[in-house]
Amino acid sequence: MPHLLPADLREALAANRELRVVLLTDFLVLLAELGLAVILPWWLASQGGAQAIAAFAVTLAVAAFFIAPAVSPFGDRLCKGRQITWGLAGLCGVAAALASLSFTGVFSVAAVAALGVLQVVAASFVDPARDAVLTELVSPAQLPVALRMRKTTHAAAGILGPLLAGVVLGSAGTTAALCGCVALLAGAMLVASRIPRASARPRRGGLGVWWSDLRAGLAAKWQVPMERGWTLVNFAVWIFQGPAVGMLIPVKVHALGLQGQWLGLCLGALSVGVLLGSVFGSQLLVDRFGRYRVRVGLGFCEGLALAVVGLAASPWLMLAALLAAGFCNAAMSLVGATHRALAIPQEYRVRMFAAGAMTTRVAGAIGPALVGMALASYSVTWVYTAWGLLMAVCVLGFVAVPRFKEFLTLGHDEVADWYRRQYPAVFR
Numbered sequence: 001m002p003h004l005l006p007a008d009l010r011e012a013l014a015a016n017r018e019l020r021v022v023l024l025t026d027f028l029v030l031l032a033e034l035g036l037a038v039i040l041p042w043w044l045a046s047q048g049g050a051q052a053i054a055a056f057a058v059t060l061a062v063a064a065f066f067i068a069p070a071v072s073p074f075g076d077r078l079c080k081g082r083q084i085t086w087g088l089a090g091l092c093g094v095a096a097a098l099a100s101l102s103f104t105g106v107f108s109v110a111a112v113a114a115l116g117v118l119q120v121v122a123a124s125f126v127d128p129a130r131d132a133v134l135t136e137l138v139s140p141a142q143l144p145v146a147l148r149m150r151k152t153t154h155a156a157a158g159i160l161g162p163l164l165a166g167v168v169l170g171s172a173g174t175t176a177a178l179c180g181c182v183a184l185l186a187g188a189m190l191v192a193s194r195i196p197r198a199s200a201r202p203r204r205g206g207l208g209v210w211w212s213d214l215r216a217g218l219a220a221k222w223q224v225p226m227e228r229g230w231t232l233v234n235f236a237v238w239i240f241q242g243p244a245v246g247m248l249i250p251v252k253v254h255a256l257g258l259q260g261q262w263l264g265l266c267l268g269a270l271s272v273g274v275l276l277g278s279v280f281g282s283q284l285l286v287d288r289f290g291r292y293r294v295r296v297g298l299g300f301c302e303g304l305a306l307a308v309v310g311l312a313a314s315p316w317l318m319l320a321a322l323l324a325a326g327f328c329n330a331a332m333s334l335v336g337a338t339h340r341a342l343a344i345p346q347e348y349r350v351r352m353f354a355a356g357a358m359t360t361r362v363a364g365a366i367g368p369a370l371v372g373m374a375l376a377s378y379s380v381t382w383v384y385t386a387w388g389l390l391m392a393v394c395v396l397g398f399v400a401v402p403r404f405k406e407f408l409t410l411g412h413d414e415v416a417d418w419y420r421r422q423y424p425a426v427f428r
Contacts, residue, residue, distance in 0.1 A: 018137045028188035032181040034161030041250040047107045054372030059113040064361035080133040081195035090122030092185040099178035151278035158271025166264020229401035238363035240391035244306040269319040273326020282331040291408035295335040302328035303392025310384025343418040
């Protein structure tokens, strides 16, 4: 497999041990998380239907809205390696509790949702640190390649995770599949213990400092015009994109009368597209069309591909459309990610990433709630199609984001600490 990677990715992987450790941690975590993304929706849909999935998704999104920003100030002060390890220990415990609940044979949406909230708490420590740790382990010049390598790793896990979960789910049942997730998270925790430890920034003032840090991160997110516009467009897009690549897929699979293995195939097809887009597609398209056109154009095309998933009456057409959507998603999401990470001052990165995650979680609550109401009156075919088309329309909002086009035309050497240089009053 390594020889299939482009030369720049192979060289980065061979030269940086810390990068290999982070990527292996990500790979194991995502195998478990994407396995759970197959297991839990199938469990919920089989026992409680689409309404159970909607209730679960809304509960988690609302919980994350409050939890993610509350823990984010600690991420700019704690050692990222320790933060990731502690959070993974919590995720492992939640997965073990879910396996125990399944083993008892007593299904409860409330109990699964409660454990899901605990999962959000643990993930809120893990995810922002995983997002930010690469900026501390590689140089700005190496960061674009490191982010492509991470996206490639995510896509590989995205292919294997759903497929393996679907196989285990179909052959051994829910409890065995959940036990597999426990083992993967335990392995990720052991690997994460090898991430280099850094000295924590000194903490003073207790609750007062925490509140001050929290307000500063949220204020910075809002006061930078481009960052505010970027976040608002992402918020609108995720209301429709989130359900279309998440809860609507198992509902669509059920509507076509397919078995659980097809859910794994659908999520695997989505990830194959992400893999192709991240390894080969994004850089080729950027070189030919530029970052701005790729970001907006492929986002629009992703929405159209998801609308085709909704209309598909054939499982093979559904797989092809999901593969296309994954390709567009990878190329779109990679474009601008390096610029944005470098532009944010280092001491604000975790808080601003968490603030972005907070808005995503709000959209993640609104989207499933609207889907639940729409499915009460319309078929999944029309709801899914509408969600894809509405996502495509929302992506066009990037055209109105202040300085967005200008920012994406800058070179990587020009965007380091760009927010501080352009808006010094915000980052004092």
